[in-house]
Amino acid sequence: MLSVRLEKFNDFGEWRNKARQLLAAGMNPSQVVWRVGAEDSGLFEAGDDMLPQPDGPIGSVPSQFIDLARDVIQHADPERFAILYRMLWRLQSEPHILQNAADSVHQMLAKMASAVHRDTHKMRAFVRFRSIIVEGEERYIAWFEPDHYILEANAPFFTRRFSGMHWAIITPYASAFWDKDNLRFGPGGSKKDIPAEGAVEDDWRIYYGAIFNPARLKVSMMKSEMPVKYWRNLPEAERIAPLIRNARQMEQDMIARATTQPPARHLRQKAREVEAPEKTEQFQTLHDVSEAVDACRRCPLYEHATQAVFGEGPPQAQVMFVGEQPGDQEDLQGRPFIGPAGQVFDDAIKNAGIDRSRLYVTNAVKHFKFVPRGKRRIHQKPNTGEIQACRFWLDLEREFVKPKIVVALGATAAQALVGKAVSISSTRGRAIDLEDGAVLIVTNHPSYLLRIPDPETKAREREKFDADLMLIKSMMQTLEK
Template identity: 60%
Template sequence: VVPRDFIERAETVICHCDPERFGFLYRLLWRLRSEPKLLSIATDPDIRRLEAMEKAVHRDIHKMRAFVRFRKIGEGPDERYVAWFEPDHYIVERNADFFVRRFTGMRWTILTPHASADWDGERLAMGPGAAKRDAPAEDDAEALWRTYFENIFNPARLKVKAMQKEMPKKYWRNLPEASLIPDLIAGADKAASDMIARMPTSPAPHHAKVKAKHWPTPEPSDVAAPEADDIPELREEAKGCRRCPLWRDATQTVFGEGPENADVIFVGEQPGDQEDLAGKPFVGPAGKVFDSILDDAAIDRHKVYVTNAVKHFKFEPRGKRRIHSKPNAGEIQACRWWLDKELDLVKPNLVVALGATAAQSLLGKAVPITKMRGDVVEREDGLRVFLTIHPSFILRIREQEDKEAERERFLQDMRKVKQLMGA
């Protein structure tokens, strides 16, 4: 009996361009007779080869779906869309149903060197391979498409290596927009600088009325130190905090969350845009990175306390967006009162400072995070503070390889935290 998994995987691998694929699959089939668990042995050379061939075919299928560009020929009853594509593997027939589902209402033909697929609106027909000259060179819509592509290009998010990984240069010769890419890359730095230099726009005139209606301002609290006996009471007191001007523009106070008997407290910088709206710490993009790495380090977020050095979102408005702005020393000092009270109530054995702002708040002075990363600093009160980066730093790295390396470093930091928690 042949495992169903082998049949499904063989149907994929048979599309590979390797001329030895049939002999290779036969060898696997023969081995499965005496090694029924062969497919689960990831270290076996044949299985590694099988997985590599599968991955190559699946990637080629994905690239075909992403980079096929149809060109219109004919008008009225004779209207048809024709595309030329150069896949690495024999994937046209395997991929044709996708294009039927996506473009059911069109009559189209996809030409490749290996095979062709033709859909007349009712029936799919496979045919022989073709040459590039058999496909139209250009159509009237391509100038419009290039204009659209040029205007949606975001120079601030340009990552050349990542782009070329997802859109290898071998596909460029058949993409209408590819002629724009070199100039867009060359001018990206200046375009990004121009974007940053633009003045932020003010909120719409009716913003104040909307805010007053939907986000009522709490009554001011006294400036005296909070007298709460537990975290829920402290959270309620913090809703009326007026210790610095940040409360005026923020949606709400974003207080810490977690068990009051947690062994460790993670302290970030300040809430971001999504945290400000949700009223919860670390739920935005950086929070997702944080959760993922905690999970990889076997740290249960539900068993730790998570908070920020500054409890209100500081930002600059730019159009319809709110861009994060780093809190200053006065704002950090004003909010330190709340953080100290959280530390008093939770009484952790360890505090993790995520970034320079958190470290400054916890230690009372600025420290070089990059030099002291991974160090444990003991405060005068005996509390241990572990220093590392903020997870948002990982998100700001452009190159994918560097991003993955930094994520691995942060994971190692969290594994050290796990060991310190156990100690």
């Protein structure tokens, strides 16, 4: 029996390297036992030191298995490595086995992946940071007890969500540390390492009490979404029992003080109906439109944005790129696509041999929609009403520029251009005729590439994006003939 030793509980790359060595040596799953860390080997188990290191590709597997394995490797079942290798071995002779949902091994892997997904959802929902002061600086620390080894895969989510905070997440098996620039991992800890009370505890209690709706109380469903096992680590959980106990009286009080005034959103809509004097006939040039857009009051986004960000490029450009909305830098400087996503865009079109000075670049929504988080403004996706309200300006841009090719960067832009929600996967790679005679091409927004944490996935998606731009370059060359 061969003992294969892994150093980490959940390192997919480490497991894959060992599995490739086993395949190269022709090792049947029945001949292999997997060990982790300092786990003792059996008396009759040989070490894996003599396994060959393959120089090139070994076998083949569908991408579905890679995605499945990345999830399963995080599961706490000690047999996960063996089960994955058993499936990998079978895939060499049964390449379509993953299409058989009734296969027992496939079912085991699917259940493990599903359990990891549930644990991931709970972690992202129930991590609660506590504020502490370290050397005069405010920092945040959280304790969480996952069922599986999910910390490393989920830490990048928290770096994006709390990028401006100096934080640590402690779990029994490992810890993650973020210093606003770098993410690192260390050994696990215990709950006693976490302060008993933090400055933000009251905020959670107040927030939970504010969103509690006694008229929609369903205790069994609440416990399903917020399992009792997590309550001991949630500051707001202490309010659950009294809120449930008093729900009937709270509901009667709500009925007694029911409002007789229309909701604020109705009043805002009424005001917009009065404040929308823009008529298409009042604009004679694209410059007229660009001067008028900053006074737009068609939706509430203008209230917090620095300024409207209009399109930029030749007034008669043959190609128009449409993004989602201005970002933080665009909102401050009043120009489209100059932030991080704009840099990705510039690099990609340069590689495709496209001159940006020949393009008209704009956004479906002209004002920056965001939520404040500390000193930062975090992008928030515009809703259907905001997209529809801003379509007035996008239609004017298309009317004056008259592009032959319109490129939708992301689903929001595609929705603004075709008038309904569409998926990128169903429209990508094909030309769609628009009513004004232009041709629409749909691809990802450059910011999507920035958000992908996995290097392999990022490289794969960048290749797709580059291929879409090469298609556009080819279409531009056809127009020039």
